[in-house]
Amino acid sequence: MDGTKLQAKIYKGYGQAAKRIGFDYQQFRATSASNPLSSTALQTLPASFTTNFSYSAPNKYGQATWLGLFDARTFTPGDFLVGRQGTFFIAAMQDTLPIYCVQTNxxxxxxxxxxxxxxxxxxxxxxxxxxxxxxxxxxxxxxxxxxxxxxxxxxxxxxxxxxxxxxxxxxxxxxxxxxxxxxxxxxxxxxxxxxxxxxxxxxxxxxxxxxx
The missing domain is CATH 2.40.10 (Thrombin, subunit H)
Structure with a gap:
Protein backbone atom coordinates (compact mmCIF):
# COMPACT_ATOMS: atom_id res chain seq x y z
CA MET A 1 0.00 0.00 0.00
CA ASP A 2 1.25 3.47 -0.87
CA GLY A 3 -0.27 6.95 -0.95
CA THR A 4 -1.59 6.64 -4.51
CA LYS A 5 -3.34 3.33 -3.83
CA LEU A 6 -4.72 4.60 -0.54
CA GLN A 7 -6.13 7.70 -2.22
CA ALA A 8 -7.85 5.59 -4.88
CA LYS A 9 -9.39 3.36 -2.21
CA ILE A 10 -10.68 6.39 -0.29
CA TYR A 11 -12.36 7.84 -3.36
CA LYS A 12 -13.79 4.45 -4.30
CA GLY A 13 -15.21 4.19 -0.78
CA TYR A 14 -16.78 7.62 -1.13
CA GLY A 15 -18.41 6.37 -4.32
CA GLN A 16 -19.82 3.28 -2.62
CA ALA A 17 -21.34 5.42 0.13
CA ALA A 18 -22.78 7.87 -2.41
CA LYS A 19 -24.58 5.01 -4.17
CA ARG A 20 -26.60 4.50 -1.00
CA ILE A 21 -27.26 8.07 0.14
CA GLY A 22 -26.52 10.30 -2.86
CA PHE A 23 -28.39 11.64 -5.87
CA ASP A 24 -27.38 11.78 -9.52
CA TYR A 25 -25.07 14.63 -10.56
CA GLN A 26 -23.43 15.43 -13.88
CA GLN A 27 -19.71 16.16 -14.09
CA PHE A 28 -18.47 19.02 -16.29
CA ARG A 29 -14.98 20.31 -17.02
CA ALA A 30 -14.09 23.63 -18.61
CA THR A 31 -12.46 23.36 -22.04
CA SER A 32 -12.31 27.12 -22.63
CA ALA A 33 -12.83 30.34 -20.70
CA SER A 34 -16.45 30.53 -21.84
CA ASN A 35 -19.53 28.66 -20.61
CA PRO A 36 -18.01 25.60 -18.93
CA LEU A 37 -21.43 23.98 -18.46
CA SER A 38 -22.33 24.16 -22.15
CA SER A 39 -20.21 21.16 -23.10
CA THR A 40 -21.33 17.54 -22.92
CA ALA A 41 -21.27 16.11 -19.41
CA LEU A 42 -18.32 13.80 -18.76
CA GLN A 43 -20.45 11.40 -16.71
CA THR A 44 -23.41 11.05 -14.37
CA LEU A 45 -22.68 9.66 -10.92
CA PRO A 46 -24.19 9.61 -7.41
CA ALA A 47 -22.95 12.33 -5.06
CA SER A 48 -23.81 13.72 -1.66
CA PHE A 49 -22.78 16.96 0.04
CA THR A 50 -22.58 17.57 3.77
CA THR A 51 -21.02 19.85 6.38
CA ASN A 52 -19.57 16.86 8.25
CA PHE A 53 -19.45 13.14 7.64
CA SER A 54 -21.74 12.43 10.59
CA TYR A 55 -24.52 14.26 8.68
CA SER A 56 -25.50 15.96 11.93
CA ALA A 57 -25.62 19.66 10.99
CA PRO A 58 -27.12 21.65 8.11
CA ASN A 59 -25.31 24.34 6.22
CA LYS A 60 -25.76 27.93 7.40
CA TYR A 61 -26.23 31.39 5.94
CA GLY A 62 -23.05 32.83 4.48
CA GLN A 63 -21.36 29.44 4.10
CA ALA A 64 -20.59 28.30 0.56
CA THR A 65 -18.33 25.33 1.31
CA TRP A 66 -19.31 21.68 1.62
CA LEU A 67 -17.65 18.29 1.87
CA GLY A 68 -18.30 16.16 -1.20
CA LEU A 69 -18.98 12.44 -1.09
CA PHE A 70 -18.52 10.82 -4.52
CA ASP A 71 -16.06 8.70 -6.46
CA ALA A 72 -13.49 11.35 -7.39
CA ARG A 73 -10.98 9.13 -9.18
CA THR A 74 -11.69 10.85 -12.50
CA PHE A 75 -12.04 14.38 -11.08
CA THR A 76 -9.67 17.32 -10.88
CA PRO A 77 -10.01 20.60 -8.94
CA GLY A 78 -12.13 23.06 -10.89
CA ASP A 79 -14.57 20.43 -12.18
CA PHE A 80 -18.29 21.04 -11.70
CA LEU A 81 -21.09 18.83 -10.38
CA VAL A 82 -24.64 19.78 -11.35
CA GLY A 83 -27.67 18.13 -9.78
CA ARG A 84 -30.32 18.11 -7.08
CA GLN A 85 -28.73 20.71 -4.76
CA GLY A 86 -27.51 22.98 -7.53
CA THR A 87 -24.07 23.50 -8.99
CA PHE A 88 -20.83 22.87 -7.10
CA PHE A 89 -17.22 23.27 -8.13
CA ILE A 90 -14.41 21.17 -6.73
CA ALA A 91 -12.14 23.55 -4.83
CA ALA A 92 -9.60 21.09 -3.43
CA MET A 93 -8.70 17.41 -3.49
CA GLN A 94 -5.98 17.30 -0.85
CA ASP A 95 -4.20 14.01 -0.24
CA THR A 96 -6.30 11.55 1.83
CA LEU A 97 -8.54 14.40 3.05
CA PRO A 98 -12.24 15.07 2.33
CA ILE A 99 -13.13 16.67 -1.00
CA TYR A 100 -13.67 20.41 -0.53
CA CYS A 101 -16.51 21.82 -2.66
CA VAL A 102 -18.10 25.24 -3.18
CA GLN A 103 -21.82 25.61 -3.85
CA THR A 104 -22.46 28.30 -6.45
CA ASN A 105 -25.44 30.63 -6.61
Whole structure:
Protein backbone atom coordinates (compact mmCIF):
# COMPACT_ATOMS: atom_id res chain seq x y z
CA MET A 1 0.00 0.00 0.00
CA ASP A 2 1.25 3.47 -0.87
CA GLY A 3 -0.27 6.95 -0.95
CA THR A 4 -1.59 6.64 -4.51
CA LYS A 5 -3.34 3.33 -3.83
CA LEU A 6 -4.72 4.60 -0.54
CA GLN A 7 -6.13 7.70 -2.22
CA ALA A 8 -7.85 5.59 -4.88
CA LYS A 9 -9.39 3.36 -2.21
CA ILE A 10 -10.68 6.39 -0.29
CA TYR A 11 -12.36 7.84 -3.36
CA LYS A 12 -13.79 4.45 -4.30
CA GLY A 13 -15.21 4.19 -0.78
CA TYR A 14 -16.78 7.62 -1.13
CA GLY A 15 -18.41 6.37 -4.32
CA GLN A 16 -19.82 3.28 -2.62
CA ALA A 17 -21.34 5.42 0.13
CA ALA A 18 -22.78 7.87 -2.41
CA LYS A 19 -24.58 5.01 -4.17
CA ARG A 20 -26.60 4.50 -1.00
CA ILE A 21 -27.26 8.07 0.14
CA GLY A 22 -26.52 10.30 -2.86
CA PHE A 23 -28.39 11.64 -5.87
CA ASP A 24 -27.38 11.78 -9.52
CA TYR A 25 -25.07 14.63 -10.56
CA GLN A 26 -23.43 15.43 -13.88
CA GLN A 27 -19.71 16.16 -14.09
CA PHE A 28 -18.47 19.02 -16.29
CA ARG A 29 -14.98 20.31 -17.02
CA ALA A 30 -14.09 23.63 -18.61
CA THR A 31 -12.46 23.36 -22.04
CA SER A 32 -12.31 27.12 -22.63
CA ALA A 33 -12.83 30.34 -20.70
CA SER A 34 -16.45 30.53 -21.84
CA ASN A 35 -19.53 28.66 -20.61
CA PRO A 36 -18.01 25.60 -18.93
CA LEU A 37 -21.43 23.98 -18.46
CA SER A 38 -22.33 24.16 -22.15
CA SER A 39 -20.21 21.16 -23.10
CA THR A 40 -21.33 17.54 -22.92
CA ALA A 41 -21.27 16.11 -19.41
CA LEU A 42 -18.32 13.80 -18.76
CA GLN A 43 -20.45 11.40 -16.71
CA THR A 44 -23.41 11.05 -14.37
CA LEU A 45 -22.68 9.66 -10.92
CA PRO A 46 -24.19 9.61 -7.41
CA ALA A 47 -22.95 12.33 -5.06
CA SER A 48 -23.81 13.72 -1.66
CA PHE A 49 -22.78 16.96 0.04
CA THR A 50 -22.58 17.57 3.77
CA THR A 51 -21.02 19.85 6.38
CA ASN A 52 -19.57 16.86 8.25
CA PHE A 53 -19.45 13.14 7.64
CA SER A 54 -21.74 12.43 10.59
CA TYR A 55 -24.52 14.26 8.68
CA SER A 56 -25.50 15.96 11.93
CA ALA A 57 -25.62 19.66 10.99
CA PRO A 58 -27.12 21.65 8.11
CA ASN A 59 -25.31 24.34 6.22
CA LYS A 60 -25.76 27.93 7.40
CA TYR A 61 -26.23 31.39 5.94
CA GLY A 62 -23.05 32.83 4.48
CA GLN A 63 -21.36 29.44 4.10
CA ALA A 64 -20.59 28.30 0.56
CA THR A 65 -18.33 25.33 1.31
CA TRP A 66 -19.31 21.68 1.62
CA LEU A 67 -17.65 18.29 1.87
CA GLY A 68 -18.30 16.16 -1.20
CA LEU A 69 -18.98 12.44 -1.09
CA PHE A 70 -18.52 10.82 -4.52
CA ASP A 71 -16.06 8.70 -6.46
CA ALA A 72 -13.49 11.35 -7.39
CA ARG A 73 -10.98 9.13 -9.18
CA THR A 74 -11.69 10.85 -12.50
CA PHE A 75 -12.04 14.38 -11.08
CA THR A 76 -9.67 17.32 -10.88
CA PRO A 77 -10.01 20.60 -8.94
CA GLY A 78 -12.13 23.06 -10.89
CA ASP A 79 -14.57 20.43 -12.18
CA PHE A 80 -18.29 21.04 -11.70
CA LEU A 81 -21.09 18.83 -10.38
CA VAL A 82 -24.64 19.78 -11.35
CA GLY A 83 -27.67 18.13 -9.78
CA ARG A 84 -30.32 18.11 -7.08
CA GLN A 85 -28.73 20.71 -4.76
CA GLY A 86 -27.51 22.98 -7.53
CA THR A 87 -24.07 23.50 -8.99
CA PHE A 88 -20.83 22.87 -7.10
CA PHE A 89 -17.22 23.27 -8.13
CA ILE A 90 -14.41 21.17 -6.73
CA ALA A 91 -12.14 23.55 -4.83
CA ALA A 92 -9.60 21.09 -3.43
CA MET A 93 -8.70 17.41 -3.49
CA GLN A 94 -5.98 17.30 -0.85
CA ASP A 95 -4.20 14.01 -0.24
CA THR A 96 -6.30 11.55 1.83
CA LEU A 97 -8.54 14.40 3.05
CA PRO A 98 -12.24 15.07 2.33
CA ILE A 99 -13.13 16.67 -1.00
CA TYR A 100 -13.67 20.41 -0.53
CA CYS A 101 -16.51 21.82 -2.66
CA VAL A 102 -18.10 25.24 -3.18
CA GLN A 103 -21.82 25.61 -3.85
CA THR A 104 -22.46 28.30 -6.45
CA ASN A 105 -25.44 30.63 -6.61
CA UNK A 106 -24.68 32.92 -9.55
CA UNK A 107 -23.54 32.75 -13.16
CA UNK A 108 -20.93 35.40 -13.84
CA UNK A 109 -18.77 36.90 -16.54
CA UNK A 110 -15.47 38.61 -15.79
CA UNK A 111 -14.54 41.56 -17.96
CA UNK A 112 -11.71 44.07 -18.28
CA UNK A 113 -12.23 47.67 -19.31
CA UNK A 114 -10.24 48.53 -22.44
CA UNK A 115 -9.63 52.26 -22.30
CA UNK A 116 -8.54 54.38 -25.24
CA UNK A 117 -4.76 54.79 -24.88
CA UNK A 118 -4.32 57.24 -27.75
CA UNK A 119 -2.50 60.54 -27.24
CA UNK A 120 -4.34 63.84 -27.44
CA UNK A 121 -8.01 64.69 -27.36
CA UNK A 122 -10.02 61.52 -27.21
CA UNK A 123 -13.52 60.28 -26.60
CA UNK A 124 -15.14 59.73 -23.19
CA UNK A 125 -12.79 57.54 -21.17
CA UNK A 126 -15.12 56.32 -18.43
CA UNK A 127 -16.04 52.65 -18.25
CA UNK A 128 -18.96 51.52 -20.42
CA UNK A 129 -20.24 48.16 -21.61
CA UNK A 130 -18.83 48.96 -25.04
CA UNK A 131 -15.28 49.07 -23.66
CA UNK A 132 -15.56 45.88 -21.56
CA UNK A 133 -13.65 42.92 -23.01
CA UNK A 134 -14.59 39.45 -21.69
CA UNK A 135 -12.03 37.33 -19.83
CA UNK A 136 -14.35 34.58 -18.58
CA UNK A 137 -18.00 34.12 -19.56
CA UNK A 138 -20.82 32.06 -18.09
CA UNK A 139 -19.01 30.72 -15.02
CA UNK A 140 -20.80 29.42 -11.93
CA UNK A 141 -19.58 31.28 -8.83
CA UNK A 142 -20.49 31.85 -5.20
CA UNK A 143 -21.39 35.46 -4.38
CA UNK A 144 -22.24 36.05 -0.73
CA UNK A 145 -22.46 39.19 1.37
CA UNK A 146 -19.15 40.45 2.65
CA UNK A 147 -18.65 43.42 4.95
CA UNK A 148 -21.42 45.86 5.79
CA UNK A 149 -20.29 48.27 3.09
CA UNK A 150 -19.06 51.81 2.84
CA UNK A 151 -20.77 55.17 2.97
CA UNK A 152 -20.33 57.15 -0.23
CA UNK A 153 -18.59 60.52 -0.27
CA UNK A 154 -21.77 62.56 -0.74
CA UNK A 155 -23.34 61.31 2.52
CA UNK A 156 -26.83 62.49 1.62
CA UNK A 157 -29.68 61.70 4.06
CA UNK A 158 -31.19 58.90 1.95
CA UNK A 159 -27.90 57.40 0.78
CA UNK A 160 -27.23 53.76 1.65
CA UNK A 161 -23.90 52.07 2.09
CA UNK A 162 -22.24 50.54 -0.96
CA UNK A 163 -22.32 46.74 -0.41
CA UNK A 164 -19.26 44.53 -0.58
CA UNK A 165 -19.34 40.89 -1.64
CA UNK A 166 -17.20 37.79 -1.15
CA UNK A 167 -16.82 35.85 -4.41
CA UNK A 168 -15.44 32.34 -4.93
CA UNK A 169 -14.93 30.87 -8.39
CA UNK A 170 -12.62 28.44 -10.18
CA UNK A 171 -9.46 29.62 -11.89
CA UNK A 172 -8.82 29.03 -15.59
CA UNK A 173 -5.25 28.59 -16.89
CA UNK A 174 -3.70 31.71 -18.37
CA UNK A 175 -6.26 34.16 -16.99
CA UNK A 176 -5.21 36.39 -14.10
CA UNK A 177 -7.80 38.63 -12.49
CA UNK A 178 -6.76 41.98 -11.09
CA UNK A 179 -8.04 44.99 -9.20
CA UNK A 180 -10.67 47.01 -11.13
CA UNK A 181 -11.75 44.08 -13.29
CA UNK A 182 -15.52 43.85 -13.64
CA UNK A 183 -17.85 40.99 -12.75
CA UNK A 184 -21.43 40.88 -14.03
CA UNK A 185 -23.98 38.25 -13.00
CA UNK A 186 -27.20 36.96 -14.52
CA UNK A 187 -29.25 39.25 -12.26
CA UNK A 188 -27.71 42.28 -13.93
CA UNK A 189 -25.56 43.23 -10.97
CA UNK A 190 -22.13 44.74 -11.55
CA UNK A 191 -19.19 44.27 -9.21
CA UNK A 192 -15.78 45.93 -9.25
CA UNK A 193 -12.94 43.73 -8.00
CA UNK A 194 -11.05 45.24 -5.08
CA UNK A 195 -8.76 42.27 -4.43
CA UNK A 196 -8.33 38.94 -6.18
CA UNK A 197 -6.37 36.20 -4.44
CA UNK A 198 -5.38 33.22 -6.58
CA UNK A 199 -5.16 30.15 -4.35
CA UNK A 200 -4.82 26.43 -4.98
CA UNK A 201 -8.60 26.32 -4.47
CA UNK A 202 -9.41 28.92 -7.11
CA UNK A 203 -10.11 32.64 -6.90
CA UNK A 204 -11.08 34.34 -3.65
CA UNK A 205 -12.33 37.80 -4.52
CA UNK A 206 -13.52 40.87 -2.65
CA UNK A 207 -15.69 43.14 -4.79
CA UNK A 208 -17.77 46.28 -4.44
CA UNK A 209 -21.20 46.44 -6.02
CA UNK A 210 -21.49 49.24 -8.54
CA UNK A 211 -24.31 50.88 -10.40
CA UNK A 212 -25.07 49.07 -13.64
Missing amino acids: RIVSVLRDQQDQSVGLGAYSGGTRATEAPLMQGWPASILQGTKGETNDAKLPLDVKTPWWAILMPAYPGIILRTSDIIRDELGRKYIISSAELTDMGWRITAMQAQV
